Amino acid sequence: MARVRVEGVRKTFGKVIALRDISLTVEDGEFYVLLGPSGCGKTTLLRCIAGLERVDRGRIFIGEREVTGLPPRHRNIAMVFQSYAVFPHMKVYDNIAFGLRMRRIPEMEARRRVARVAAMLQIEDLLDRYPAQLSGGQRQRVAVARALVMQPDVLLMDEPLSNLDALLRLHARAELKRLHQETGMTIIYVTHDQVEAMSLGDRIAVMREGEIVQVDTPMRIYEAPATVFVGSFIGNPPMNFLHGVVEEGKDGWFFALEGHRLPLPPLREVSPGQSLLLGIRAENIRVDERPHAEALPAEVMVVEPLGAQWLITARIGEQFIKLTLPPGRPVAPGQTLWLSFPIEAVRWMDARSGQAIRELAPAASGSGKAGDSRG
Amino acid sequence: MKGRAWIGSALWYMGAIALALWVLAPIYLIGLLAFSPRMAVYRWPRPLLPLEFSLETMRFFVSATGTLAATRNSVVVALLTMMLSLALGAPAGYALARFLFPGREAVRMGILMTRMFPMAILSIPLAVTFIRIGLYDTPWAVALVHTAMALPFVILITASVFVSIPRDLEEAAMTLGCSPLSAFLRISLPLALPGLAAAALFTFVISWNEVFAAAILTLRQRTLPALVITVLNESPLYFRFAGGFFMVAPALVILLIIRRFLFNLWGITSR
Ligand SMILES: Nc1ncnc2c1ncn2[C@@H]1O[C@H](COP(=O)(O)OP(=O)(O)OP(=O)(O)O)[C@@H](O)[C@H]1O
Ligand SMILES: [Mg+2]
Numbered sequence: 001m002a003r004v005r006v007e008g009v010r011k012t013f014g015k016v017i018a019l020r021d022i023s024l025t026v027e028d029g030e031f032y033v034l035l036g037p038s039g040c041g042k043t044t045l046l047r048c049i050a051g052l053e054r055v056d057r058g059r060i061f062i063g064e065r066e067v068t069g070l071p072p073r074h075r076n077i078a079m080v081f082q083s084y085a086v087f088p089h090m091k092v093y094d095n096i097a098f099g100l101r102m103r104r105i106p107e108m109e110a111r112r113r114v115a116r117v118a119a120m121l122q123i124e125d126l127l128d129r130y131p132a133q134l135s136g137g138q139r140q141r142v143a144v145a146r147a148l149v150m151q152p153d154v155l156l157m158d159e160p161l162s163n164l165d166a167l168l169r170l171h172a173r174a175e176l177k178r179l180h181q182e183t184g185m186t187i188i189y190v191t192h193d194q195v196e197a198m199s200l201g202d203r204i205a206v207m208r209e210g211e212i213v214q215v216d217t218p219m220r221i222y223e224a225p226a227t228v229f230v231g232s233f234i235g236n237p238p239m240n241f242l243h244g245v246v247e248e249g250k251d252g253w254f255f256a257l258e259g260h261r262l263p264l265p266p267l268r269e270v271s272p273g274q275s276l277l278l279g280i281r282a283e284n285i286r287v288d289e290r291p292h293a294e295a296l297p298a299e300v301m302v303v304e305p306l307g308a309q310w311l312i313t314a315r316i317g318e319q320f321i322k323l324t325l326p327p328g329r330p331v332a333p334g335q336t337l338w339l340s341f342p343i344e345a346v347r348w349m350d351a352r353s354g355q356a357i358r359e360l361a362p363a364a365s366g367s368g369k370a371g372d373s374r375g
Numbered sequence: 376m377k378g379r380a381w382i383g384s385a386l387w388y389m390g391a392i393a394l395a396l397w398v399l400a401p402i403y404l405i406g407l408l409a410f411s412p413r414m415a416v417y418r419w420p421r422p423l424l425p426l427e428f429s430l431e432t433m434r435f436f437v438s439a440t441g442t443l444a445a446t447r448n449s450v451v452v453a454l455l456t457m458m459l460s461l462a463l464g465a466p467a468g469y470a471l472a473r474f475l476f477p478g479r480e481a482v483r484m485g486i487l488m489t490r491m492f493p494m495a496i497l498s499i500p501l502a503v504t505f506i507r508i509g510l511y512d513t514p515w516a517v518a519l520v521h522t523a524m525a526l527p528f529v530i531l532i533t534a535s536v537f538v539s540i541p542r543d544l545e546e547a548a549m550t551l552g553c554s555p556l557s558a559f560l561r562i563s564l565p566l567a568l569p570g571l572a573a574a575a576l577f578t579f580v581i582s583w584n585e586v587f588a589a590a591i592l593t594l595r596q597r598t599l600p601a602l603v604i605t606v607l608n609e610s611p612l613y614f615r616f617a618g619g620f621f622m623v624a625p626a627l628v629i630l631l632i633i634r635r636f637l638f639n640l641w642g643i644t645s646r
Contacts, residue, residue: 050550051549051550052546052549052550071549071554072546072549072550073549073550073551073552073553073554077550078550078551079547079550081543081546081547083541083543085541085543085544085546085547087544087547087548087562088544088566089565089566098548098551099551099552102551102552102553102557103552146551150551
């Protein structure tokens with residue numbers, strides 16, 4: 001087990017720049033998730049770390065060792081492929097033992113190690129079968145076992161759950177989490193599924209177009225997205241972004257939103273006339289049936305009962321907003337709700353750059369922890 | 376609706392039966408007469424059922440002058456062809472399947488274009504060349520020409536075989552400690568084996584059946600088809616049937632028996 005350091009790695013395919021000078025550090029024993037939309041370069045980054053792809057520039061370290069120029073077999077990594085890549089002409093046992101044999105580990109010890117990972121993944125009964133005789137879920141376990149048995153410095157996984165059906169995926173996700181807790185292994189995990197990322201990752205690196213946009217714990221990513229992109233990529237429903245302008249009033253600046261005025265906290269690098277986005281998660285919006293100071297009227301457009309909560313789409317002026325309500329509260333399309341946005345749950349973004357704007361006051365340090373409600 | 380569907384499938388089956396007869400009837404007749412007494416060929420009406428089994432005809436053919444030597448030549452040529460075309464064709468197929476290199480499409484087209492020149496045109500200059508370099512009238516000469524004929528098929532077959540083996544498998548082997556070469560040897564090669572064997576048998580049959588080049592490029596070192604075709608006019612009818620059977624047999628064996636084994640490995644039944 002080891003930490004992994006990537007420094008300024010660039011990778012191009014012809015004219016396509018798949019990775020634009022990526023740098024990251026994965027701590028020893030960390031479950032590190034690479035998350036991003038299709039084509040953002042997650043797989044390419046993973047393959048560069050594995051040594052299956054040669055980088056154009058930059059350096060890669062595993063532990064204290066630089067591995068940039070080394071072939072995969074000298075990096076002491078193991079990888080689980082999206083397709084599993086289980087060898088079809090070998091029985092499950094030989095698949096798992098393959099890497100040990102390549103390392104010339106004595107057959108006795110190999111047998112012990114195979115037995116141990118097979119037990120860990122509950123595939124002891126399958127060791128005598130060919131992969132063609134396995135289900136998708138079983139094949140995935142074999143692929144994981146084949147990687148784990150190597151006791152690699154770092155385990156790389158490329159969307160290992162994406163070929164499983166929904167129910168199995170839920171189960172396998174919990175299994176993976178348990179496996180990580182049991183082994184304490186350093187894992188770099190690629191996915192485009194934000195729920196998977198949130199539930200598995202110690203930290204998540206959100207990628208977009210060959211760049212890492214934000215690296216943080218799942219909760220920080222969820223509550224304090226660094227850009228509009230992250231806010232709208234993570235969470236279901238995505239974060240709401242309401243468009244407005246900074247205006248100067250007689251008692252300071254305020255945020256003008258569809259003809260309403262909202263107080264503005266002291267923000268860095270903001271000036272009157274600037275376009276801002278007010279970012280807020282659906283569940284953080286305060287909803288009242290009656291008007292009160294600071295509340296904005298919103299007309300209910302769509303009500304979607306989703307079981308545990310109801311998802312409401314409403315309209316403030318020309319802009320749409322999604323909010324959630326506990327089931328049973330009487331709402332119907334056409335009704336007016338009064339919405340207010342607790343100031344500590346609001347994430348301000350610059351409309352032009354899409355970047356978050358930091359607050360001036362030191363209050364920001366407390367805003368990471370959710371749950372403290374005000375008023 | 377039902378009536379029409381019935382007619383449709385009846386037509387389909389009739390077509391299939393007609394096609395099968397088209398192929399099987401001559402083979403049956405050849406086999407029948409090859410294992411009948413010599414004189415059965417001249418009898419009228421011709422016997423259509425295997426009533427009098429006899430090895431006489433085959434024995435006559437096998438013991439005729441030159442048959443055994445020609446058979447040996449044929450086997451040698453076919454084996455040489457098999458090895459040469461696999462040794463040259465499989466790597467080419469692998470390259471076409473795995474690597475994007477400049478001129479890949481041109482190579483692919485070029486391979487097919489070699490089939491455009493009829494053997495009749497090529498044989499004479501080839502014979503002259505072989506005489507000059509001292510290869511004329513040797514199994515090597517025939518094997519080289521047969522290799523040239525078989526290569527396009529071998530390359531296309533092996534390319535499609537290697538395309539069907541996911542690249543992930545080799546890459547997985549590399550992360551598990553293999554060099555690129557050992558990943559190929561341990562993963563892709565065994566997986567390609569059925570396909571490569573099929574290609575090998577195919578070249579064997581191509582070479583075994585080829586007449587024209589073999590007849591022109593040899594004088595004393597005749598292959599079996601070359602021998603049969605040159606003595607055809609002077610030989611009795613039953614000799615021709617026996618020779619025909621002798622030449623069809625390997626292809627039949629390959630098709631009927633080996634194919635089944637090839638496509639049922641590792642619990643995967645394909646086709
Ligand atoms: N071998 C290749 N040749 C050319 N372009 C490539 C190659 N591999 C990847 N790319 C390009 O690099 C970019 C990043 O691809 P990559 O496979 O890393 O995306 P990804 O984030 O893994 O996407 P997905 O979620 O769909 O798997 C894409 O634009 C892709 O088209
Ligand atoms: Mg990918």
